[in-house]
Amino acid sequence: MSALTKRQEQIVTFIADHMETYDRPPTGTEIADHFGWSSHATAYEQLRWIEKKGYLVRERSGARGPLHLSLTDKARHLVDDAWMVLGRIPAGPLSDVAGEHLDTVAGLEDLVPVSLKPGDYFLRVDGDSMVDAGLAEGALVVVRSTQEATSGDICAVWVDGDGGTLKTVRFEDNTVHLVPQNSAYMPTQYPAERVRIQGVVVAVLDMRRV
Incomplete structure (x- = not known):
C-alpha cells in the first residue's frame, strides 16, 4: 500500500x-x-x-x-517530478480557460512520447472539435510554452474578447485561421493582432487508457 x-x-x-x-x-x-x-x-x-x-x-x-x-x-x-495541470481548455467554442494551477500529475514521463522540458505543462481537453487529431475529450495535452508557432501546429490560443481554445492554426497575411479537426465544426478567422499563441501541443495522453 x-x-x-x-x-x-x-x-x-x-x-x-x-x-x-x-x-x-x-x-x-x-x-x-x-x-x-x-x-x-x-x-x-x-x-x-x-x-x-x-x-x-x-x-x-x-x-x-x-x-x-x-x-x-x-x-x-x-x-520534483510533478508537472502542472493548468486547467481545462475547450476544444470547441471559445471560452475562458482556467489559468491557475489546478492540479499536478507525476509519473507519466514514460507515457509521454517526447522529452518534457522545464516550462512544459498539461491542459485537459474539454470538447470534441479536435477529435480527428487524436485529442479526445478528457485527454491531457502536453503544451510547450511559446508565443511562436507555424501553420499546421495545434496550439493553445487566446483570442482577445472571445477567450481561449485549442485548434490547428494557419497563418495568412494578417489573419489567423483556427481550424478544428472535426467536420461538425467550421474554421474561424481573426485579425492577427487579436490572437495570442500561448503554447504548442507537443504530445497527447488519452487518460482513459492510463
Whole structure:
C-alpha cells in the first residue's frame, strides 16, 4: 500500500510549497484551512496515512510539543517530478480557460512520447472539435510554452474578447485561421493582432487508457 491518493498527493505538494515559501512545514490547522476541512483532525488522519506510505515523517518535541513534519526522499521525488495541470481548455467554442494551477500529475514521463522540458505543462481537453487529431475529450495535452508557432501546429490560443481554445492554426497575411479537426465544426478567422499563441501541443495522453 504505497500509492498516494490524489488528495494525498496534493497534501504532499502543499507541504513542500509551504516549506519552500515559509521555511517551515505547515501546521495541521493550516493544512485543514487550505483544503477547507472544518477540523484539523482530518488533516492529522491524512498525514498518518501519508507517513504510513513512506512519504512523510512526523515527529513531536515532547509529549505536548508541536508536531514537526518532514518529507522523505520518496516525497521529494514525487514533487520534483510533478508537472502542472493548468486547467481545462475547450476544444470547441471559445471560452475562458482556467489559468491557475489546478492540479499536478507525476509519473507519466514514460507515457509521454517526447522529452518534457522545464516550462512544459498539461491542459485537459474539454470538447470534441479536435477529435480527428487524436485529442479526445478528457485527454491531457502536453503544451510547450511559446508565443511562436507555424501553420499546421495545434496550439493553445487566446483570442482577445472571445477567450481561449485549442485548434490547428494557419497563418495568412494578417489573419489567423483556427481550424478544428472535426467536420461538425467550421474554421474561424481573426485579425492577427487579436490572437495570442500561448503554447504548442507537443504530445497527447488519452487518460482513459492510463
